[in-house]
Amino acid sequence: MRSAELIELWRGGQRESLHCGDAVVCDSKGVVEAWGRSGRIVFPRSSCKMIQALPLIESGAADAAGLTDRQLALACASHSGARMHVEAVGDWLHVLGLGEADLRCGCHMPQDRDENRRLTCSDEAPCQLHNNCSGKHAGFLTLNRHLGGGPDYVDPDHPVQQAVKAAFEEVTAEVSPGYGIDGCSAPNWSCSLAGLGRAMAAFADPRDDLRGRAMRRLVDAMRTHPEMVAGEGRACTVLMRAMDGRAAAKTGAEAVFVAILPEQGLGVALKVADGGTRAVEAAITALLVHLGVLAENHPAVGRLLTDPLRNCRGLVTGEMRTAPGFPA
Amino acid sequence: MRSAELIELWRGGQRESLHCGDAVVCDSKGVVEAWGRSGRIVFPRSSCKMIQALPLIESGAADAAGLTDRQLALACASHSGARMHVEAVGDWLHVLGLGEADLRCGCHMPQDRDENRRLTCSDEAPCQLHNNCSGKHAGFLTLNRHLGGGPDYVDPDHPVQQAVKAAFEEVTAEVSPGYGIDGCSAPNWSCSLAGLGRAMAAFADPRDDLRGRAMRRLVDAMRTHPEMVAGEGRACTVLMRAMDGRAAAKTGAEAVFVAILPEQGLGVALKVADGGTRAVEAAITALLVHLGVLAENHPAVGRLLTDPLRNCRGLVTGEMRTAPGFPA
Numbered sequence: 001m002r003s004a005e006l007i008e009l010w011r012g013g014q015r016e017s018l019h020c021g022d023a024v025v026c027d028s029k030g031v032v033e034a035w036g037r038s039g040r041i042v043f044p045r046s047s048c049k050m051i052q053a054l055p056l057i058e059s060g061a062a063d064a065a066g067l068t069d070r071q072l073a074l075a076c077a078s079h080s081g082a083r084m085h086v087e088a089v090g091d092w093l094h095v096l097g098l099g100e101a102d103l104r105c106g107c108h109m110p111q112d113r114d115e116n117r118r119l120t121c122s123d124e125a126p127c128q129l130h131n132n133c134s135g136k137h138a139g140f141l142t143l144n145r146h147l148g149g150g151p152d153y154v155d156p157d158h159p160v161q162q163a164v165k166a167a168f169e170e171v172t173a174e175v176s177p178g179y180g181i182d183g184c185s186a187p188n189w190s191c192s193l194a195g196l197g198r199a200m201a202a203f204a205d206p207r208d209d210l211r212g213r214a215m216r217r218l219v220d221a222m223r224t225h226p227e228m229v230a231g232e233g234r235a236c237t238v239l240m241r242a243m244d245g246r247a248a249a250k251t252g253a254e255a256v257f258v259a260i261l262p263e264q265g266l267g268v269a270l271k272v273a274d275g276g277t278r279a280v281e282a283a284i285t286a287l288l289v290h291l292g293v294l295a296e297n298h299p300a301v302g303r304l305l306t307d308p309l310r311n312c313r314g315l316v317t318g319e320m321r322t323a324p325g326f327p328a
Numbered sequence: 329m330r331s332a333e334l335i336e337l338w339r340g341g342q343r344e345s346l347h348c349g350d351a352v353v354c355d356s357k358g359v360v361e362a363w364g365r366s367g368r369i370v371f372p373r374s375s376c377k378m379i380q381a382l383p384l385i386e387s388g389a390a391d392a393a394g395l396t397d398r399q400l401a402l403a404c405a406s407h408s409g410a411r412m413h414v415e416a417v418g419d420w421l422h423v424l425g426l427g428e429a430d431l432r433c434g435c436h437m438p439q440d441r442d443e444n445r446r447l448t449c450s451d452e453a454p455c456q457l458h459n460n461c462s463g464k465h466a467g468f469l470t471l472n473r474h475l476g477g478g479p480d481y482v483d484p485d486h487p488v489q490q491a492v493k494a495a496f497e498e499v500t501a502e503v504s505p506g507y508g509i510d511g512c513s514a515p516n517w518s519c520s521l522a523g524l525g526r527a528m529a530a531f532a533d534p535r536d537d538l539r540g541r542a543m544r545r546l547v548d549a550m551r552t553h554p555e556m557v558a559g560e561g562r563a564c565t566v567l568m569r570a571m572d573g574r575a576a577a578k579t580g581a582e583a584v585f586v587a588i589l590p591e592q593g594l595g596v597a598l599k600v601a602d603g604g605t606r607a608v609e610a611a612i613t614a615l616l617v618h619l620g621v622l623a624e625n626h627p628a629v630g631r632l633l634t635d636p637l638r639n640c641r642g643l644v645t646g647e648m649r650t651a652p653g654f655p656a
Binding site: 009011012013014016017018019020041042043104105106107108117120121131177178179180181182183184185188190254255272273274275276279311312313315316317318 | 337339340341342344345346347348369370371432433434435436445448449459505506507508509510511512513516518582583600601602603604607639640641643644645646
């Protein structure tokens with residue numbers, strides 16, 4: 001079994017490039033639809049931030065710290081490092097009596113255009129608050145305060161990461177084959193694509209228990225604050241707005257995307273083999289249309305999948321297409 | 329026959345991502361080594377700029393305009409839009425009695441960090457001189473003056489493009505299945521990967537005739553002025569410097585790379601199916617080491633292929649590897 005052909009790029013009537021990958025749609029019982037290898041092992045990367053945030057709520061740490069839904073959305077975010085995000089994480093740490101130096105996520109230039117420009121033109125270096133994962137790390141620090149762990153909360157043996165690992169293995173219903181170190185220095189546990197899809201289905205159709213209530217709260221936070229989960233112009237934000245809260249969607253590095261569809265009780269997990277962002281954004285768009293939560297004539301669908309590709313003079317140069325058999 | 333597995337990305341001891349593609353090594357008689365589908369059709373994109381520059385020399389236009397090797401390197405370039413490149417193209421057009429407005433390549437922000445920063449922070453828009461293809465277009469305008477064609481020199485039926493098409497079909501020894509419109513608005517003719525490799529072998533082992541002398545002149549121009557072909561830090565420049573002039577190398581959009589090895593009389597053509605830049609740069613690096621023109625312990629090899637991958641805190645997160653069977 002090989003990966004499936006998912007997204008094609010055409011130019012001059014010829015197929016120029018091709019992205020392969022694997023995708024599953026799951027309900028609470030398991031895989032209901034699949035393309036490629038549902039059993040392939042993936043690092044979910046940032047697509048599992050809502051799983052990594054479960055111990056924050058289930059432990060009581062979120063309520064003890066009085067976290068708002070906006071902050072919970074940020075805990076699940078790969079944000080753009082806009083002023084809005086930077087200030088929200090800074091305020092959060094301040095209330096905890098902590099600061100930027102307590103973060104362990106490292107610094108990178110923000111994706112947000114205005115903030116990137118401000119830093120570039122003032123010769124100011126980005127700080128850890130700009131890191132796209134700083135909201136997740138603020139969540140880790142909130143949990144860590146509750147658990148009384150040491151400062152190196154990204155150590156895989158630290159109580160925070162052990163709590164994350166336990167939640168991850170429970171919701172994927174798998175023993176993880178292992179972890180890799182993520183861009184933000186936290187461990188990222190691997191699982192099968194089907195396991196990730198099952199976890200998303202659990203978020204879509206949560207039980208009425210402690211975990212289920214935590215899941216529902218995180219999904220509602222993401223759907224209510226799509227601008228905190230990514231940022232202006234970014235696929236997660238654009239797609240959640242386009243679906244008007246009918247589903248939550250979250251990307252991860254190396255071309256992972258997940259979606260949570262509460263109305264249908266379905267979870268989606270998708271990985272483009274080559275890590276190509278344009279392809280995973282196009283593929284999740286196609287899947288969300290296929291599953292009936294995104295209108296195929298919505299401008300977001302045009303932008304991420306169906307609009308003609310144009311060069312810098314505005315001439316049409318080609319188009320993206322879903323490959324035959326994907327998604328239907 | 330499918331594309332071959334070329335480049336893998338590993339994290340935490342597990343393969344996270346995979347790039348497939350196709351590659352050929354040719355001599356003057358044809359394909360001598362291949363991975364994947366040597367017959368696949370490709371748009372060479374900017375990797376065939378040295379082919380597109382043949383009519384410029386063969387027509388006598390280059391000599392009539394007194395073009396230097398530095399300008400010929402720029403005609404084969406996808407440059408970074410650094411001041412050096414912008415000024416060189418501006419001067420070239422000025423000597424022709426033409427200006428930026430005569431170009432038809434369009435405007436995009438330059439890749440060169442300093443120039444990009446200058447434009448960003450002064451709110452200055454990029455001009456057509458910044459376009460990575462502006463040197464090729466200056467070559468088209470030089471040829472056009474010689475041929476006496478009209479101003480719309482990117483029209484596929486224009487004498488300039490018809491001359492390019494004829495040269496392209498002659499050196500690939502194929503009838504092109506057709507053209508696509510490139511990012512710079514010029515037509516880009518497609519061919520088989522083997523045809524592109526054969527063309528590069530012809531550049532590597534040129535005959536002693538008008539075409540052969542034009543080929544030799546272009547290859548020498550590229551090898552002598554690697555900084556004009558791309559720019560500081562860019563793969564073509566870095567690789568040509570690392571090989572100390574033993575080979576010319578040129579990339580094209582959507583992950584095409586070619587190389588010309590005069591010492592061995594070999595041509596290389598490579599296309600990563602998904603269009604991934606990191607993969608095609610790693611793969612051409614592996615091929616150049618494999619063919620004995622690039623020392624495997626050179627820092628350029630580390631940077632483009634073998635160095636561990638690190639996150640923004642400097643922690644090792646994984647590595648790139650050539651897939652089993654590629655290149656040996």
